[in-house]
Amino acid sequence: MRYTIKTSYTFESYWAAIFTGTSSLFKGLRLSLSHILKSRKRKKITAITDPDYFKQATGRVTLLYPYEKPFLTDNGRHQLHNEIEDCIVCDKCVKVCPVNCIEIESIKAPYEIGKTSDGTTKRLYAAQFDIDMGKCCFCGLCTTVCPTECLTMTNTYSYGTSDINKLTFHFSALTDKEIEEKKKEISSYQKDKENNKSSNSLPHSSIIKPKLNSNSTENKKDDN
Numbered sequence: 001m002r003y004t005i006k007t008s009y010t011f012e013s014y015w016a017a018i019f020t021g022t023s024s025l026f027k028g029l030r031l032s033l034s035h036i037l038k039s040r041k042r043k044k045i046t047a048i049t050d051p052d053y054f055k056q057a058t059g060r061v062t063l064l065y066p067y068e069k070p071f072l073t074d075n076g077r078h079q080l081h082n083e084i085e086d087c088i089v090c091d092k093c094v095k096v097c098p099v100n101c102i103e104i105e106s107i108k109a110p111y112e113i114g115k116t117s118d119g120t121t122k123r124l125y126a127a128q129f130d131i132d133m134g135k136c137c138f139c140g141l142c143t144t145v146c147p148t149e150c151l152t153m154t155n156t157y158s159y160g161t162s163d164i165n166k167l168t169f170h171f172s173a174l175t176d177k178e179i180e181e182k183k184k185e186i187s188s189y190q191k192d193k194e195n196n197k198s199s200n201s202l203p204h205s206s207i208i209k210p211k212l213n214s215n216s217t218e219n220k221k222d223d224n
């Protein structure tokens with residue numbers, strides 16, 4: 001296919017081209033001006049459930065983040081938080097997590113260590129309770145299975161960092177020293193328990209075995 005370049009213009013086509021260019025320039029300017037005028041108004045930062053949400057057809061939609069923040073619904077899924085005082089270290093959240101981003105280490109207590117705010121008895125210490133938000137896919141399953149509802153999604157969504165290690169959040173309230181103490185406490189309790197068991201058990205020689213009375217069995221046979 002051959003292309004030909006038009007090199008000569010008629011007087012009419014020359015002015016028609018200038019007219020088309022100028023009118024399209026003014027169309028663009030008019031559109032920009034209308035947006036500038038509309039931007040004097042802005043849409044309210046409101047929830048989608050607000051009856052007026054879709055009535056706001058015009059106005060700016062951008063926010064001056066971080067000075068202004070979008071409206072977040074209560075059931076939004078953002079950063080996880082564990083109210084560790086209410087955690088019974090049951091491990092359910094770890095088991096249900098599809099990406100293994102929760103790590104827990106529990107230490108048994110020899111006695112009841114308290115109650116959660118909903119009255120559940122606590123018998124385990126949380127030596128470690130870490131959540132790696134860098135892996136979390138925000139499925140919310142862990143919050144659903146938590147029996148004491150101590151694991152919740154918060155409205156904190158801005159925790160970006162260039163250090164990936166900072167995306168692991170630690171919730172254990174125990175210090176290293178306290179963890180050592182708790183471990184020693186349970187191991188000495190278990191040793192004492194074992195010792196008590198062995199001291200309370202009867203020596204082998206003192207076990208009285210029931211004797212089978214051969215006469216009685218024979219008598220029974222005769223009766224039959």
Ligand code: SF4
Nearest residue numbers: 097136137139140142
């Ligand atoms: S929200 Fe889902 S992926 Fe994130 S910690 Fe919970 S269970 Fe795991």
Ligand code: SF4
Nearest residue numbers: 087088090091093146
């Ligand atoms: S499911 Fe809830 S109570 Fe159980 S370990 Fe996880 S956060 Fe704690």
